[in-house]
Amino acid sequence: xxxxxxxxxxxxFSESGxxxxxAGPCVVESEEVVFETAEHLLKLSExxxxxxxxxxxxxxxxxxxxxxxSGIGDIKALKILAEVKRRYSVPVITxxxxxxEAQMAADYVDVLQIPxxxxxxxxLLVAAAKTGKWVNIKKGQFLSGNxxxxxxxxxxxxxxxxxxxxxxxxxxxxxxxxxxxxxxxEMQKIGVPVIMDITHSLQQPNQETGVSGGRxxxxxxxxxAAISVGADGIFIETHPDPSNAKSDGxxxxxxxxxxxxxxxxxxxxxTINSF
Numbered sequence: 001x002x003x004x005x006x007x008x009x010x011x012x013f014s015e016s017g018x019x020x021x022x023a024g025p026c027v028v029e030s031e032e033v034v035f036e037t038a039e040h041l042l043k044l045s046e047x048x049x050x051x052x053x054x055x056x057x058x059x060x061x062x063x064x065x066x067x068x069x070s071g072i073g074d075i076k077a078l079k080i081l082a083e084v085k086r087r088y089s090v091p092v093i094t095x096x097x098x099x100x101e102a103q104m105a106a107d108y109v110d111v112l113q114i115p116x117x118x119x120x121x122x123x124l125l126v127a128a129a130k131t132g133k134w135v136n137i138k139k140g141q142f143l144s145g146n147x148x149x150x151x152x153x154x155x156x157x158x159x160x161x162x163x164x165x166x167x168x169x170x171x172x173x174x175x176x177x178x179x180x181x182x183x184x185x186e187m188q189k190i191g192v193p194v195i196m197d198i199t200h201s202l203q204q205p206n207q208e209t210g211v212s213g214g215r216x217x218x219x220x221x222x223x224x225a226a227i228s229v230g231a232d233g234i235f236i237e238t239h240p241d242p243s244n245a246k247s248d249g250x251x252x253x254x255x256x257x258x259x260x261x262x263x264x265x266x267x268x269x270x271t272i273n274s275f
Contacts, residue, residue, distance in 0.1 A: 001230040002188045006164070008053070008091045008110055008134055016049040017273055018266060020233030022093060022136075022166075022195060023258070024055040026247040028077035036240055038084045040255055045090075047259075048266055053111060054084050055235070057095045060247050074101075078108040085110070093136060099127035106131035116140045116168050116200075119151050129158035136164040138197065141171045145183030149190045163192045166235055169201035177203055179222060181229045188230070196226035197235040199251045216242070219253050220261055227268045234265070 006020060025037050038054050045052035058077035071077055078094070085092045085108075093111035096102050097118065105112055112128045114121075116138035128135045137151050148165050155163050165187045169177035179201050187194045201222055202215040223234055239245045242252040253261065 002191070002193050002232055004191065004193050004232075006051070006134075006193055006232075010085070010089050010091050010110070011051050011053065012090075013045065013049045013051045016051065017269070018048065018050045019227060019231065019269055020053065020193070020195065021045065021050045021262070022053045022055050022233060022235040023238055025239045026237045026245065026249075026252060027057045027060050027071060028080050029072065029246045031080055031083075033240060034080050034084060035087070037238060037255055038088055038090070041238070041258065042088045042090060044258055044262055048262055050262065050266070051233075053091045053093050054081075054088070055093045055113075055237070056081060057247075058105065059095075059097070074104070078105060082108040096124070096128060099123045102127035102131050106133050110134065111136055111164075113166075114138060114151075119143070119148070122154055125151060125154040126158045129155040129160035132160060132162075134162040134164065135160060136166055136195070138166045138168050139183065139187070141169060141177060143170075145180075145186035146189070148187055152190050152192060164195055164233075165190070165192050166195040166197050167201070168197035168235075169203075177201055179225070181225055184226065184229050184231050188232075193232040195233040195235050196222070196231040198222045198226065199235070199237045199253060202251045216251055216253055220264065223261060223265050224268055227265050227272060230272065236261075 059071035081092045091110035093113050094109050095113045096105050111134040113136045119137050119140045139148050167183050169179045172178040184194050202218050237252045238255050239252045240255045242249040
């Protein structure tokens with residue numbers, strides 16, 4: 001575990017000793033799904049004293065098929081995320097995909113997330129840094145953990161030290177992803193908090209249908225391993241009804257399963273903290 005304090009305004013329970021939870025539906029597909037998910041996760045955050053950041057992308061730019069759902073409109077979706085922040089008093093994180101989006105998104109959310117496949121895009125990292133917001137950089141599926149120091153340097157050299165890194169596995173052949181848990185302590189050596197993206201690490205990309213598959217049955221396994229090696233937080237995409245989700249339904253955890261998972265991971269965290 002790193003010693004860096006994640007001091008995001010409105011982030012509760014930071015001193016609890018629990019891991020950080022970043023969770024929510026893959027993309028803003030409706031007010032109903034977003035608010036139902038946020039309210040449920042907030043109750044779990046309070047029940048277990050877990051610091052919680054609500055996650056949802058206002059737009060998905062990285063779709064294989066041209067007709068895949070990408071969003072309901074940028075400003076409409078960002079306003080819904082801002083309403084989550086206002087209504088539930090929780091910080092909010094969302095992806096950005098090009099430099100022009102950085103300040104636009106920063107006007108509505110607390111943390112800007114750099115997608116894994118864009119983690120080497122200098123202009124994007126610099127634009128995110130200059131907003132003054134926390135920046136969560138996902139490690140590329142094609143990179144080692146220690147190579148992420150260069151992405152961190154780009155943000156720091158732009159005047160921003162508010163940085164998190166998130167692992168989401170590495171490509172294994174063309175249609176699968178595996179997790180090398182050595183990357184978590186390697187990235188912590190860079191001096192930033194490190195999060196484990198559990199659900200995206202269980203994707204099975206590049207399927208012949210043009211829609212990614214997944215292994216949600218392995219979510220608890222990856223979560224336990226991440227906590228065991230000292231991850232500072234976990235990232236989970238969750239949805240009330242993943243089978244009808246408009247994006248990444250194949251690897252999301254059903255919302256009703258979050259309580260059981262968090263209960264087990266917290267128990268494990270207490271054991272790890274006792275060492």
